[in-house]
Amino acid sequence: MSGPAKAKRGIPQKEDFNEWYPFIVEAAELVDKRYPIKGMDVWRPYGWKAMRLIDGLTHAEMERSEHEEYRFPLLIPENLLEKENRLVALLKKARDEGVEPEELRIDEDEAGFKKEVYWVKHAGENELDIPMFLRPTSETAMYTMFPLWIRSHADLPLKTYQMVNTFRYETKQTRSFIRVREIHFFEAHTAHIDEACASRQIDEDLEIVGNIMAAMCLPVLISKRPVWDTFPGAWYTIAIDVVMPNGRTLQVASVHHYRDQWAKAFDIKYEDENGEFQNCHQTTYGMSERLLGAVVGMHGDDSGLIMPPKIAPIQIVIIPVLKKGQEEMVNESASQLANELRAAGFRVKVDSRDMRPGQKYYDWEIKGVPLRFELGPRDIDKNSVFAARRTGGKTPLDRSEIITLAHAQLAEIESELIQRAAQHMKGKTQPLPELIECDGKWTVEGEIADGVVFEIAFDGSDAEAEIIERTCGLTFLGDAVEAYSEPKPCVITGNNTKRRVWLARTY
């Protein structure tokens, strides 16, 4: 195999994000894209470790919030789709008949991922009577079992989750972590006695998202998606987006409130305290490997990745600097240092490859190891360790207090990343140029800047939202969960509103 890193001169500038990103995910050995199926990369150990550490954050949050982990089969028989289709039809009918129309937006073509599923139609020599599909998400599979498990109000809330791979037949351009055909997926599914309890679950989900994003030093936009962009069968969808370096937003998580629509379709009901049957109210919460994609995009620079310490597969790399005749002494000192750090809980690697130290520095910089310790005869003499932070800055550290100092260094890197990311977000958010109507035709005053997220006060209708989307060539992310504290005039109607809406080009 090739070495872990390529020549620095070979790294595209991060400004050229469309070149930088695909280069870096391979050069940093996160994935190998040479597997001969579009959109299905091979996870390499370094990338998988990072993903597993991100998953670890999620598992910890699930544990804390008393969700339980399940593992559902990958294959789903076709006939189960019928229930889902019936649900969609039902919702459509409700909409057509004017029942809560704005709450029941359904696009039949999108419903059930019909166009995006992989099918298994043969097994051995036989054609299957009932074809099976690979889960694009697991509502159908899980809600087939929920009625068997939920009988009494005492069984609720049911809080489940699983981390599995899901499959979607993407025809558009694929991108590592961002748009793939086999998705490393997290999905939490809950069932509750009523709408209010389900709503409380949504609040908890948002708190969980907040914790996970904070651990990865990722600032996010949290917004309620417009009705036309609501998940099929959902009452509403709240999405979490990260602003990538090119200003495009990447949806990294979503939370759906289903009310009792799915429960009706799948007959998920419980007996309440009065002995009466009630439908459950449900929520889902999903995330994926896009989280890693966001980390790569948000924190990386012209020299490669920068891993936030909490998810860095290697937090500290130790480079022994050898001198002729003193190899053994230096190596021994390095491994002793490594052992001490490991005992204190750090993820540590000693790079004892036979090459020049400079070469190693470049290698680990591409991979984004946050802290590098150099250890040579000079340092050992002075009882110190020479530290270089991936975010910039070099300092000798007192060897005798190395554990404390290493913690401090990583904390400093973390806060530097948070600060940079916040700065990035701030710089990428702008007010929208003024919209002008003339004979029923809308135009924009000036240019729509590229690579930017726009924030507007908006109080218009769906139709007016569509006008804005068309006029500006942007996508409505939706209503910020944190609305304006003071009313502002809507860009279309001029009415005062606290509704704070984001528009962006999206992935």
Next chain:
RNA sequence: GGGCCCGUGGGUUAGCUUGGCCAAUACUCGAGCGUUUGGGACGCUUGGACUCCGGUUCAAAUCCGGACGGGCCCA
């Protein structure tokens, strides 16, 4: 959904326009030996490629078609 470009050792690439001299260029990389090691070391030895299928032709890396894969732009 529409358009454009690309596919040569593990990686980057020359060759393709004008088919033969290509049993293929350079750098990098892998293996081995030696000297080295505080920001990309050097010497010697050695290893490794025309995406696949079909067509045109005496002859295809080169021309044509398709598949697969990669990339970009626009809706």
